[in-house]
Amino acid sequence: xxxxxxxxxxxxxxxxxxxxxxxxxxxxxxxxxxxxxxxxxxxxxxxxxxxxxxxxxxxxxxxxxxxxxxxxxxxxxxxxxxxxxxxxxxxxxxxxxxxxxxxxxxxxxxxxxxxxxxxxxxxxxxxxxxxxxxxxxxxxxxxxxxxxxxxxxxxxxxxxxxxxxxxxxxxxxxxxxxxxxxxxxxxxxxxxxxxxxxxxxxxxxxxxxxxxxxxxxxxxxxxxxxxxxxxxxxxxxxxxxxxxxxxxxxxxxxxxxxxxxxxxxxxxxxxxxxxxxxxxxxxxxxxx
Amino acid sequence: xxxxxxxxxxxxxxxxxxxxxxxxxxxxxxxxxxxxxxxxxxxxxxxxxxxxxxxxxxxxxxxxxxxxxxxxxxxxxxxxxxxxxxxxxxxxxxxxxxxxxxxxxxxxxxxxxxxxxxxxxxxxxxxxxxxxxxxxxxxxxxxxxxxxxxxxxxxxxxxxxxxxxxxxxxxxxxxxxxxxxxxxxxxxxxxxxxxxxxxxxxxxxxxxxxxxxxxxxxxxxxxxxxxxxxxxxxxxxxxxxxxxxxxxxxxxxxxxxxxxxxxxxxxxxxxxxxxxxxxxxxxxxxxxxxxxxxxxxxxxxxxxxxxxxxxxxxxxxxxxxxxxxx
Numbered sequence: 001x002x003x004x005x006x007x008x009x010x011x012x013x014x015x016x017x018x019x020x021x022x023x024x025x026x027x028x029x030x031x032x033x034x035x036x037x038x039x040x041x042x043x044x045x046x047x048x049x050x051x052x053x054x055x056x057x058x059x060x061x062x063x064x065x066x067x068x069x070x071x072x073x074x075x076x077x078x079x080x081x082x083x084x085x086x087x088x089x090x091x092x093x094x095x096x097x098x099x100x101x102x103x104x105x106x107x108x109x110x111x112x113x114x115x116x117x118x119x120x121x122x123x124x125x126x127x128x129x130x131x132x133x134x135x136x137x138x139x140x141x142x143x144x145x146x147x148x149x150x151x152x153x154x155x156x157x158x159x160x161x162x163x164x165x166x167x168x169x170x171x172x173x174x175x176x177x178x179x180x181x182x183x184x185x186x187x188x189x190x191x192x193x194x195x196x197x198x199x200x201x202x203x204x205x206x207x208x209x210x211x212x213x214x215x216x217x218x219x220x221x222x223x224x225x226x227x228x229x230x231x232x233x234x235x236x237x238x239x240x241x242x243x244x245x246x247x248x249x250x251x252x253x254x255x256x257x258x259x260x261x262x263x264x265x266x267x268x269x270x271x272x273x274x275x276x277x278x279x280x281x282x283x284x285x286x287x288x
Numbered sequence: 289x290x291x292x293x294x295x296x297x298x299x300x301x302x303x304x305x306x307x308x309x310x311x312x313x314x315x316x317x318x319x320x321x322x323x324x325x326x327x328x329x330x331x332x333x334x335x336x337x338x339x340x341x342x343x344x345x346x347x348x349x350x351x352x353x354x355x356x357x358x359x360x361x362x363x364x365x366x367x368x369x370x371x372x373x374x375x376x377x378x379x380x381x382x383x384x385x386x387x388x389x390x391x392x393x394x395x396x397x398x399x400x401x402x403x404x405x406x407x408x409x410x411x412x413x414x415x416x417x418x419x420x421x422x423x424x425x426x427x428x429x430x431x432x433x434x435x436x437x438x439x440x441x442x443x444x445x446x447x448x449x450x451x452x453x454x455x456x457x458x459x460x461x462x463x464x465x466x467x468x469x470x471x472x473x474x475x476x477x478x479x480x481x482x483x484x485x486x487x488x489x490x491x492x493x494x495x496x497x498x499x500x501x502x503x504x505x506x507x508x509x510x511x512x513x514x515x516x517x518x519x520x521x522x523x524x525x526x527x528x529x530x531x532x533x534x535x536x537x538x539x540x541x542x543x544x545x546x547x548x549x550x551x552x553x554x555x556x557x558x559x560x561x562x563x564x565x566x567x568x569x570x571x572x573x574x575x576x577x578x579x580x581x582x583x584x585x586x587x588x589x590x591x592x593x594x595x596x597x598x599x600x601x602x603x604x605x606x607x608x609x610x611x612x613x614x
Contacts, residue, residue, distance in 0.1 A: 025298055025302070028305065032309060061331035062331055062335070065334065079404060081404075082396060082403045084396040085395070086369050086395070086396075090368070093339055144398060144399075144400050154401045156402050156403075176324040176325045179325035187330065187333055189329035191326075192326055221333070224333050225333060225336035225338060231338060234340050238368065238369050240396060241364065242364065
């Protein structure tokens with residue numbers, strides 16, 4: 001082959017291909033920009049039927065319950081709690097929480113000051129002594145372990161998820177599986193949770209746990225399935241002494257509004273900036 | 289621009305375009321509707337059926353029990369705490385009735401460090417240890433209320449009327465035999481109640497019923513006042529009681545709450561047992577067990593007593609002194 005002949009042909013071919021590629025890229029860019037507008041509309045239509053319904057202003061999440069009309073709050077009166085643990089039992093039944101003492105959506109702590117001892121003694125239903133007293137991992141009972149001790153002060157504090165207004169757990173979730181609803185409850189979408197446990201780590205209150213069987217994180221959601229039907233959360237329903245209070249803060253006469261108005265309430269760990277929505281009465285300096 | 293830079297930039301821009309085009313297809317239905325989450329998760333969570341049904345659900349069928357419960361001191365203790373969640377409960381799918389009331393009731397009522405004093409609590413070793421709570425306490429209305437009838441009768445008038453009673457109950461209410469009870473020194477409120485019960489027919493006895501029907505309400509009051517005022521001088525039993533008094537003493541620890549230490553009486557509504565005739569005591573306990581005498585608490589107590597227990601208890605109380613040690 002003539003060397004002089006191939007050189008100009010090769011160069012010309014390359015130049016032509018380069019121009020072709022450039023033209024294709026420009027065309028592709030043009031198509032892409034067009035797609036930006038068109039594709040989302042096409043993709044949204046088949047799955048978006050429920051989205052369409054609410055876009056027209058209908059009640060969300062159910063037709064009987066409109067979340068924009070409520071703002072839920074919870075109150076805990078630790079001066080009333082008797083540590084019977086019926087709330088823990090009821091929550092487990094209501095929400096299919098694993099039946100053992102270590103995975104829970106709500107729990108009760110006992111604080112005991114013993115004469116001469118500067119350290120406060122704290123235990124909860126997951127303490128082995130209390131598990132032994134209850135008879136099995138599936139039953140819950142506090143052991144009467146301080147009955148012979150010189151106790152100066154003792155009380156019970158029920159705890160649960162605080163459904164914070166600025167939740168740390170929502171901020172760290174990588175997939176958007178946990179989120180805050182408009183009526184003030186932090187929910188977990190367990191179909192979207194990948195089980196990374198970042199939220200369990202992030203919660204300053206220890207309210208979350210990991211459910212190994214389902215492979216997702218879980219926590220108290222104020223029995224959202226009951227609340228949206230006008231019922232109280234299960235723990236509030238069964239508490240025999242009225243240590244737990246629930247209601248709609250938008251309703252000035254609801255139990256929680258009256259509770260907040262008539263009592264000196266406080267929240268746990270306000271310095272974290274989470275803005276919790278569970279209000280406590282009757283807790284002590286070491287409760288956090 | 290150098291070719292390698294140009295190609296790199298083109299590649300990156302190309303990838304961005306591909307991602308932008310693919311994103312709407314890869315994002316699941318309602319994501320981004322209200323925020324960085326799948327909006328359809330909310331109605332899915334809200335749709336779950338409640339497991340606990342609340343007491344209102346129970347009221348539809350268990351109306352009487354619900355009425356008793358909602359008027360009593362346990363009205364803040366919902367049915368499902370003791371009986372389990374009512375979801376799926378039908379006539380064919382009954383809820384459990386707790387068997388071990390001692391284990392269940394002490395969950396809330398055992399005296400424990402940290403429980404507020406507003407909560408009724410018992411020291412387990414001192415409160416009929418080992419006995420089931422429901423023997424004395426109705427779980428649906430557990431507060432034991434002793435309604436002691438006010439007795440304002442005239443003891444002198446009662447003494448006159450009591451002349452008819454001496455034939456069986458002895459002079460001044462000290463019974464001469466084993467079957468008919470001593471009345472001397474008995475609690476006035478109890479006597480008024482039991483006589484009233486014989487009179488009204490609430491309590492039936494072949495001998496006492498016709499006799500009581502002849503009494504006027506004033507007579508009942510007077511007799512009660514009279515017998516309560518008479519000092520007890522019990523005659524010793526003609527035959528030694530067959531029961532074991534020592535065994536009876538152990539059993540009687542469960543009776544102290546209502547009948548007092550050694551049967552000397554704790555509450556005027558309930559009878560004193562000290563120095564009572566053993567034959568009478570056994571008959572009464574048998575009557576409670578058989579349902580011939582009606583008292584829900586005593587019925588529960590007697591159900592748990594064997595014939596030997598009854599004989600032992602009777603022997604114990606018969607041997608006690610009816611004079612309180614001052």
